[in-house]
Amino acid sequence: MRALCATDLSAASEVAIQNQTCLDCLGRIGVDEIHLVTVVSSNVHAGMPGIDFESRRGAALDRYCDVITRAGFEVETHVVRGTPHRRINGIAEAIVADLVVVGSRGKSPLENRVIGSTARNLARTTVVPLVVNRIERGDEDLAPVRKHLFRHVLYATDFSENASRAFEAFTYLRHATRRATLVHVRTPKDPELTAAEHPSAMDRLRERAETLEEWGIETEIDVREGDPAGEILRSEAAHSPTITLVGSRGQSRMRRLLLGSVSEQIVAEADANVLLVPPSRA
Incomplete structure (x- = not known):
């Protein structure tokens, strides 16, 4: 597998790239090739007075490459x-x-979570599965919110095609996943479905649980009711997964639920890491 790691050479990016546990997790799911991408703003020029961007960027990338x-x-x-x-999407x-x-x-004790x-x-436009690796400030320094990316996966589904x-991401995640929580949220817009026409949400989740x-x-199952996001x-918050797995821009045949807005809110507000899977490129 080939992974693209985007870095803006910030402290948060450095923590994400140099975390050995995160690299181990990528290796377990089959990643063997990593492409480091840094995008320079068009407003930044090497000749700007007092700033040696070129040497700083080169030194940082050399350091990251050595670790990887x-x-x-x-x-x-x-x-x-x-x-x-x-540019990240284009290179991907x-x-x-x-x-x-x-x-x-992540968030500091004095502010709400921001992304x-x-x-x-990227969450809105990604063309390949996107891992948002949460980094937050601890007592002394920045650190990953969850060291093990894929150990406990919370999978959210509305039973749409893209969900x-x-x-299907479990076909490679399973090599690094020990626990999974399968969650479905019923909404007031769900139509009344007879058991003869459709299996219940619980039955569908049980089928997926058996596979895992x-x-x-x-594997455990969590069926809820209310606002999906x-x-x-x-x-x-209840299950404390290391990552939340969700599809984007899906639409269920059972109800009109555009996961684009739901997944975007999850990416913005989740405490743990997020794995966002877009529709097929085809």
Whole structure:
């Protein structure tokens, strides 16, 4: 598998890239090639007085490459100019990336959780599965919110086609996943469905749980009712997963639920990491 790791050379990006546990997690799911991408704003020029961007960027990328190479990955760097999320998406398509990883600052004790503009824009436009790796300030320094990216996955589904596509991510996540929580949120807009026409939400979740348990993943089910994004976030708070897995821009045949807005809210407000799976490129 080929992963693209986006970095703006900030402290949060450095923590995300240099965290050995996160690299180990990527290795377990089959990643063997990592492309480091940093996007330079068109407003930044090497000749700006008092700022040596070129040497700083080169030193940082050399340091990151050394860490990634020693962890056993092939590594390649890309330095480009333009709008970050557009250039990241373009490179992801060009190299046929299987995964994009971006670090995102968490919240401080004095402020609400916010998400960087690049991570937010990638959540809206990503063309490949996107991992938002949460970084927050601890007592002394920045650190990942959850060291193990994929150990406990909370999978949110509305049973749409794209939610099913997100579930397929378990085919590679299972090598690093020990626990899974499957959550479905019923809304007042759900039509009345007879058992003869459709299996119940619980039955559908049980089918998925059986698949995961065959792979040795301890699985639990959580069916809720209310606002989808709010209840998924409450489920995350209740189960404390290391990552929340959700599809984007899906639409269920059972009800009109555009997961684009739901997934965007989850990416913006979740406490843990998020794995966002977009529709198929085809």
